[in-house]
Every structure is written in structure tokens, then in C-alpha cells.
Amino acid sequence: MNAPVPNAAPRDPTVEPAAGAMLTVRIRRDDGFQTFTLARRPAQTILDVVTAIQREQDPTLAYRFACRVGMCGSCAMMVNGRPRWTCRTRVAAVAEGDALTLEPLRNLPVVKDLAVDMEPFFTKWTAAHGAFEPGETPLGDFAVVAPDSPERRAVDAGIECINCGVCYAACDVVSWNPDYLGPAALNRAWTLINDVRDQGREARLDAVSGDAGCQSCHTHMSCTEHCPKALAPTFAIAGLKRETARTALRRFGARHFRRSA
Amino acid sequence: MSPLLYVAQRGTAVILAVAVAVHLGTILYAVRGGLTAGEILGRTQGNLAFLLFYGTFVVAAAIHAPIGLRSILREWTPWRGRSLDGAMLGVAALLVVLGLRAALAVYVA
Numbered sequence: 001m002n003a004p005v006p007n008a009a010p011r012d013p014t015v016e017p018a019a020g021a022m023l024t025v026r027i028r029r030d031d032g033f034q035t036f037t038l039a040r041r042p043a044q045t046i047l048d049v050v051t052a053i054q055r056e057q058d059p060t061l062a063y064r065f066a067c068r069v070g071m072c073g074s075c076a077m078m079v080n081g082r083p084r085w086t087c088r089t090r091v092a093a094v095a096e097g098d099a100l101t102l103e104p105l106r107n108l109p110v111v112k113d114l115a116v117d118m119e120p121f122f123t124k125w126t127a128a129h130g131a132f133e134p135g136e137t138p139l140g141d142f143a144v145v146a147p148d149s150p151e152r153r154a155v156d157a158g159i160e161c162i163n164c165g166v167c168y169a170a171c172d173v174v175s176w177n178p179d180y181l182g183p184a185a186l187n188r189a190w191t192l193i194n195d196v197r198d199q200g201r202e203a204r205l206d207a208v209s210g211d212a213g214c215q216s217c218h219t220h221m222s223c224t225e226h227c228p229k230a231l232a233p234t235f236a237i238a239g240l241k242r243e244t245a246r247t248a249l250r251r252f253g254a255r256h257f258r259r260s261a
Numbered sequence: 262m263s264p265l266l267y268v269a270q271r272g273t274a275v276i277l278a279v280a281v282a283v284h285l286g287t288i289l290y291a292v293r294g295g296l297t298a299g300e301i302l303g304r305t306q307g308n309l310a311f312l313l314f315y316g317t318f319v320v321a322a323a324i325h326a327p328i329g330l331r332s333i334l335r336e337w338t339p340w341r342g343r344s345l346d347g348a349m350l351g352v353a354a355l356l357v358v359l360g361l362r363a364a365l366a367v368y369v370a
Contacts, residue, residue: 176336211335215262241267248264 017042021098023091025049027061028103029113034058040098046086047075050102050114062112070228073164077114078103083169085228105169107182121165121182128185129207132192133200143197151194158187158236160229167223167233179212183223183233186214190236193243205240205247214240266328273325280318305367312368319360327352 017040025036027050036053047065054061063086065075070088077086079094080101091100108116145152167183174180189208192198208214214237223233262270291301305311327349334340 173336209264211262215264215267216332244264245268245271249268252265 017044017092023049023095024099025053026099026101027053027114028101029061030110033101040091044091046077046079046084046089046091046094046100046102049091049100050086061114063114071162073162073166073228076105076164076166076169076228078106078169083166083226085164085166088228105165107169107171107174108165116165118165120178121163121168121184124181125163125185125188127207127212128181128189129192129200129204130185130188132195133198133204135199139197145196151196154194154236154239155191158191158231158233161187161231161233162229164228166226166228170222170226172220172222173216173218177212177216180216181208181212181214183237186217186240187231187233187236190239193240202247205244208240209244209248214244217241262328262332269324270328273321276317276321277325280314280321283314284318302367302370306370308368312364315364315367316361319357319364323353323356323360326356 021040022037023040023044025038026033027036036057038049038052038057041048047068050061050063051065054063063075063077065087066072068075068087070085073085075086076083078084078101079086079089080096081103082094083105084094086102094100102114104110104114105116108118108120111117161184163184165184167187168174171180171183174182186208189204192204193201198204217234217237219234219238221234224231224235227233296304330352331345331349334345
């Protein structure tokens with residue numbers, strides 16, 4: 001499920017830039033686009049590019065990174081219009097000719113240049129009840145979870161999310177409806193719905209329903225298309241749609257029919 | 262959209278998929294067969310199956326369309342809240358009244 005980044009490798013890894021080749025990089029900054037020119041290098045990543053620009057040309061350029069190896073998810077930005085991890089994206093794979101356009105992640109407020117404020121993303125993660133709910137009293141014994149049970153498989157399919165925000169930037173529904181919880185928060189909720197130890201199922205199903213919730217997803221699958229971890233939030237959201245519908249019908253039946261029976 | 266509205270919209274979509282196909286098939290049959298308006302009305306008048314079919318069709322459409330319209334309006338306009346929900350109930354009522362009126366008119370004509 002967690003395949004390596006599918007589109008991070010160069011289209012043809014044997015093709016390296018010619019000696020002396022230059023790269024033209026347009027970067028959206030607070031006052032519009034600014035263009036930089038720098039040398040192309042073998043196996044150069046987008047993160048290498050912005051780092052070189054900051055070190056050699058403009059130390060005021062703001063961007064964010066931490067691990068540089070595709071583990072932390074903090075270096076995501078829009079590269080030629082698509083959200084990507086810059087540390088795992090090679091220039092050779094995405095440059096249009098010798099040109100790149102870099103912008104901050106879509107759907108999030110910009111702090112400065114290429115660095116965005118992730119607070120709305122994590123606020124929604126919390127609103128979707130993204131934290132494990134152990135309940136008032138702990139379970140009497142260890143929960144036995146068979147590795148091949150349907151619930152465990154559903155959890156496995158989405159558990160590797162590192163909250164990089166790429167799916168959130170790719171989601172058109174978030175751009176139309178700023179209240180929409182977004183693919184990452186809903187994917188997280190789905191992993192907890194399938195966690196047999198979790199005690200917050202009913203409240204979580206309520207939290208992911210409604211005009212900001214899973215029913216607003218249009219199934220465009222942009223999140224699944226762009227996820228650098230090759231996860232499929234679309235299917236997690238589809239699972240939430242089924243589960244919230246079942247629960248709503250069960251509650252409706254209990255409210256209107258069982259009482260009179 | 263609440264989960265119950267979601268279920269209502271998906272459920273009525275299933276009904277509409279069948280109803281629209283039957284409706285279009287009926288139109289093609291009537292036109293290709295060269296039926297006159299009088300001959301069509303002769304078949305529909307007093308036909309309870311016809312009334313039940315189009316009654317179901319109308320009610321399904323009246324449930325389905327306003328739910329989708331509400332989502333579209335929420336995404337493309339700043340309209341929110343009770344006024345939007347009330348307006349969509351109005352659209353549903355309008356579709357029911359106009360649709361059933363048309364079906365009844367052909368039934369009793």
C-alpha cells in the first residue's frame with residue numbers, strides 16, 4: 001500500500017542535464033512572482049533548488065523543510081501547479097523544459113513566500129476527532145486484532161499518513177467549501193472508526209457528517225492521485241459515507257419505529 | 262448534507278435511473294409509432310399504473326433535485342442557513358405540485 005513515491009523519479013533516470021544547463025525558477029512571493037536562474041545539477045531535487053536560491057541568491061526566501069528524506073512531510077509546495085514533496089521530487093521529473101514554477105500549498109494561508117500556516121489543516125484534523133478515544137474506563141484486556149481482519153486492513157490502508165497537507169492542497173472541495181474537513185482528517189477518522197479499541201465511534205461519525213463532512217466529497221480523487229504515500233483517502237471517505245449512512249438509518253429506525261413496537 | 266439527506270439523494274437516484282429510462286423509452290415508442298395526442302391520452306386516461314409510475318417519478322425527483330441544488334448553491338454562492346433550507350423545501354414542494362398536477366391531468370383527461 002505504501003509504495004515509494006510513484007512520480008518522484010526522473011522520467012528517464014539516465015538523462016542528466018547537459019553541462020552548463022541552467023534552470024529558470026519562478027517563485028511566488030508576497031509581492032508576486034520572482035524569477036531566479038541557477039545551474040542544473042545531476043539528481044537535483046526541488047528542495048535542492050530552493051535551498052540553493054536561499055543560500056546563494058536571496059537569503060530572505062522563506063520555505064519549510066526538516067528531514068529532507070520524505071519522512072516529515074513539511075516541505076510540500078505547489079510545483080508547476082501540482083502539490084508535491086519537494087525533497088522527493090527531482091527537477092528532471094517535473095521541469096517543463098528548463099523552467100519551474102513554485103508556489104505555496106493551495107488552500108492554506110501563506111505565512112511568507114513558500115511557507116504556509118498549517119493550523120486550519122490540524123484544526124480540522126481535531127474537529128474530525130482525529131485523536132484516539134480510549135473511553136472512560138480502559139478495556140479489561142488487550143484487544144486481539146487479527147492482522148487479516150477487514151477492520152485491520154482498512155486501518156492499514158490509511159495509517160501511514162504523515163499529514164503533509166498535499167491531499168488538502170489538491171482537494172477542489174476544500175477550495176469551494178473552506179469548512180470541508182478535507183481528505184487527511186477524514187482518512188484519519190476512518191482509521192479510528194476501524195480501530196476496535198477506540199471508544200469514540202458514535203461521536204466521530206457525527207463529527208465527520210454534515211456540510212463540512214464526508215458527504216460533501218465529490219469523489220474527484222485528487223487526494224488519491226497526489227498522495228506521496230500512495231494512500232487512497234477517497235476510499236476512506238467512501239467508507240465513512242457508508243458507515244454514517246448505516247448509522248443514520250439505524251438511529252432513524254430506533255427513533256421512529258422501535259419505540260412504538 | 263446530513264447522512265439522511267445523503268441516503269435520500271442516493272436512494273432516489275436509483276429510482277430516477279429506472280424511471281428516466283422508462284420515460285425516455287415511452288417517448289421514443291410514442292413518437293416512432295406515430296401516436297396522436299388523442300391516442301396517447303386514450304392510453305393514459307384512467308390508467309392507474311401510469312399514475313403510480315409518474316407519481317413515484319415526481320416524488321423521487323422532488324426529493325433528489327433540491328438536495329443536489331442545495332449542495333451546488335452552498336459551493337458556488339455564500340447562501341447558507343435556514344433560508345437556504347427553506348428555499349429548497351419550497352423547490353421540493355413546487356416540483357411535487359407541478360409534477361403531480363401534470364400526471365393527474367393526463368390521468369383524468
